[in-house]
Amino acid sequence: MKTLLSAALAAITLVSPLALAPVQAADPIRIGSVLSATGPAAFLGDPEVKTLQLYVEKLNAAGGIAGRKIELVTYDDGSDAAKANGFAKRLIEDDKVDVILGGTTTGATMGMVPLVEKAEIPFISLAGAVVIVEPVKKWVFKTPHTDRMAAEKIFADMKKRGLTKLALVSETSGFGQSGRKETIASAAKAGIEIVADETYGPKDTDVTAQLTKIKGIAGVQAILVFGLGQGPAIVTKNIAQLGITLPHYESHGVASEEYIKLSGAAAEGVRLPAAALIVADALPASDPQKPVVTGYAKAYTEAFKSEVSTFGGHAYDALMIYADAVKRAGSTDKPKVRDAIEATKGFVGTGGVVNMSATDHMGLDLSAFRMLEIKGGKWTLVD
Amino acid sequence: MSQFLQLFFSGTTVGATYALAALGFSMIYNASGVINFAQGEFIMLGGMVAAVLSAAGVSLPLAILAAVVVVTLVGLLIEKLAIEPARDADITSIIIITIGVAMIVRGAVEVTLGKASHALPHFSGEKPIAIGGATLLPQSLWVMAVTTLVVVALALFFGRTRMGKGILATAHNRLAAQLVGVDVKKVLLASFGLAAALGAVGGILIAPIATTSYDAGLMLGLKGFVAATFGGLGSGVGAIAGGVLLGLIETMTAGYVSSAYKDAVPFVLVLVVLVVRPRGLFGLGSTDRV
Numbered sequence: 001m002k003t004l005l006s007a008a009l010a011a012i013t014l015v016s017p018l019a020l021a022p023v024q025a026a027d028p029i030r031i032g033s034v035l036s037a038t039g040p041a042a043f044l045g046d047p048e049v050k051t052l053q054l055y056v057e058k059l060n061a062a063g064g065i066a067g068r069k070i071e072l073v074t075y076d077d078g079s080d081a082a083k084a085n086g087f088a089k090r091l092i093e094d095d096k097v098d099v100i101l102g103g104t105t106t107g108a109t110m111g112m113v114p115l116v117e118k119a120e121i122p123f124i125s126l127a128g129a130v131v132i133v134e135p136v137k138k139w140v141f142k143t144p145h146t147d148r149m150a151a152e153k154i155f156a157d158m159k160k161r162g163l164t165k166l167a168l169v170s171e172t173s174g175f176g177q178s179g180r181k182e183t184i185a186s187a188a189k190a191g192i193e194i195v196a197d198e199t200y201g202p203k204d205t206d207v208t209a210q211l212t213k214i215k216g217i218a219g220v221q222a223i224l225v226f227g228l229g230q231g232p233a234i235v236t237k238n239i240a241q242l243g244i245t246l247p248h249y250e251s252h253g254v255a256s257e258e259y260i261k262l263s264g265a266a267a268e269g270v271r272l273p274a275a276a277l278i279v280a281d282a283l284p285a286s287d288p289q290k291p292v293v294t295g296y297a298k299a300y301t302e303a304f305k306s307e308v309s310t311f312g313g314h315a316y317d318a319l320m321i322y323a324d325a326v327k328r329a330g331s332t333d334k335p336k337v338r339d340a341i342e343a344t345k346g347f348v349g350t351g352g353v354v355n356m357s358a359t360d361h362m363g364l365d366l367s368a369f370r371m372l373e374i375k376g377g378k379w380t381l382v383d
Numbered sequence: 384m385s386q387f388l389q390l391f392f393s394g395t396t397v398g399a400t401y402a403l404a405a406l407g408f409s410m411i412y413n414a415s416g417v418i419n420f421a422q423g424e425f426i427m428l429g430g431m432v433a434a435v436l437s438a439a440g441v442s443l444p445l446a447i448l449a450a451v452v453v454v455t456l457v458g459l460l461i462e463k464l465a466i467e468p469a470r471d472a473d474i475t476s477i478i479i480i481t482i483g484v485a486m487i488v489r490g491a492v493e494v495t496l497g498k499a500s501h502a503l504p505h506f507s508g509e510k511p512i513a514i515g516g517a518t519l520l521p522q523s524l525w526v527m528a529v530t531t532l533v534v535v536a537l538a539l540f541f542g543r544t545r546m547g548k549g550i551l552a553t554a555h556n557r558l559a560a561q562l563v564g565v566d567v568k569k570v571l572l573a574s575f576g577l578a579a580a581l582g583a584v585g586g587i588l589i590a591p592i593a594t595t596s597y598d599a600g601l602m603l604g605l606k607g608f609v610a611a612t613f614g615g616l617g618s619g620v621g622a623i624a625g626g627v628l629l630g631l632i633e634t635m636t637a638g639y640v641s642s643a644y645k646d647a648v649p650f651v652l653v654l655v656v657l658v659v660r661p662r663g664l665f666g667l668g669s670t671d672r673v
Contacts, residue, residue, distance in 0.1 A: 038493060038498065042498040043499065046498060198637075198642045199642045199643055199645075200645075201602075201645075201646060203599070203601070205397060205589060205592060205593030205603075206393050206396065206397045206592065206593070208389060208390075208393040208634075209389075209390050209393050209394075209634040209635075209637035209638040209642070209645075210637050210638070210642045212386055212390060212393070213386075213642075215386075216386055229500065230500040230594045230596060233500070233502075234592075234593060234594065237509075237592075240509075241509075241518055241520055242511075242518055243511070243518060258499055258500060261502070262500055262594050264502070264509075265509075
């Protein structure tokens, strides 16, 4: 009896790989993602997770990618960059995914980069910093604009208004510090002088001390706040409290309704660079991005009854760039898909028109950013 | 001069919020020798409940009252469900329980009230008051005034009432207090309720200035704990002095040195104080340390 059983088992083990083989062709495409659905970066990660779930469902309802259904595996790193690495390992080794989307934050992304490079798996990050794609890493791509582009866009706007002396207030978070570095690095080239360089903590409840110091510096012509979430809202309120009337710029990190809601009247007149998605309805009909951004905004608000943010848009772009690449590659074979992603040309996403190349794994230029101004509690296009 | 005045105003406002958090720590420490790491969550919960209610259309005074009541009930519940069953455990275990409770509260708020940041309307407008070239928000006056009131009320409570004296007696010697007829179980329950109410008041007061979110309690709790240790755990005067000093040192460092050292300087100072005076600036008596 025992021998019979083991013989049967052996037979099954022998046969099963063969039996499974034809099924494998129609196996689902496995998309893995590590996002910050909770924790301080949740306002970025939460819309990203929701967007992925919504569009995977939509793609599956339409027959999947190239005839294959998609299976989404998401992990929440709780905004702790140190955890992202472990989840990436799990995605690669246990879940055997075909691609990894995510890394909500730059810290989480950079934590996963060594793993994906070693495992040779396509990786599209949703985080902002330049370091992700500079220097170019073979398997690493990203969809959001970089902080350097944000700084350059702000400098261009300052030049137009005849402003050259800037006071910088940056957050001590990864996003804020990377923004600070890029702002300082590209200021000289743009002819902008940084006359103050202050910082604040992401959970600080008061920034008037730093602003008082800036107020006392002669010749400051504009203030740039580089941060994410509730911090910049507190800075904005403090600026109003101190009666500082200098032109005030924010980074693309606050391009969400929550910033206007938290800052209230203090946000009036604040300018910031942001993706077209924020002003979807205000875009002229001739804009190539108009159909994409209005479509995404409509689908998202209908599904979740909440405002769209650019961050969810980054997830949409990443998913669609991958889907597009799989179609062109004709398979999910990792090297082929990687080459196809790198060859992405003229892809219209929510973040802009993407033209990737072997030297540019982001593929966006300054035209992807629109300069916005908050007027009457609403985003308006400056140019 | 106006710069110094501005920094002074900012420092005392921030400091007053730290002081309120520190008082909560001292309260429970006094009654049980336990450092309640869920104190920050009481602060967060107060701000969150008030903000959500007010956003839902409830009038501000009612929202504030409801928030204080809700948080006090949560404090009592925590004591009943988590602390009381473990009353025979050693203090370290109870401290660890409070850390767990803090995580549960934070998680529950995240799931039920969402992850977004909320702002409560200012109590009496947002128009800054100009004094000697510096500006002060009316809300800051609220924070300072209520903190002072709370301190006076607490001093009276501990010095003049049976309940207050009972709490102090229990802290000093649990067995002796029990022998002379103090209901120590009730004392612990009352101290949690009081600390929760205190936290809620603090959270509500600063929510208009600082905004609040489900994870706001972490940082405020930490700062409150540092302020309490700085001033001397268990001492009311110490909590206030520690909080205000911490706030002032932070803002002065940011204003005159560099904001990069804003968080580091106070922590280094606290270390120095603890080396020189291990019980903090105003700490008295001997109690077991963990």
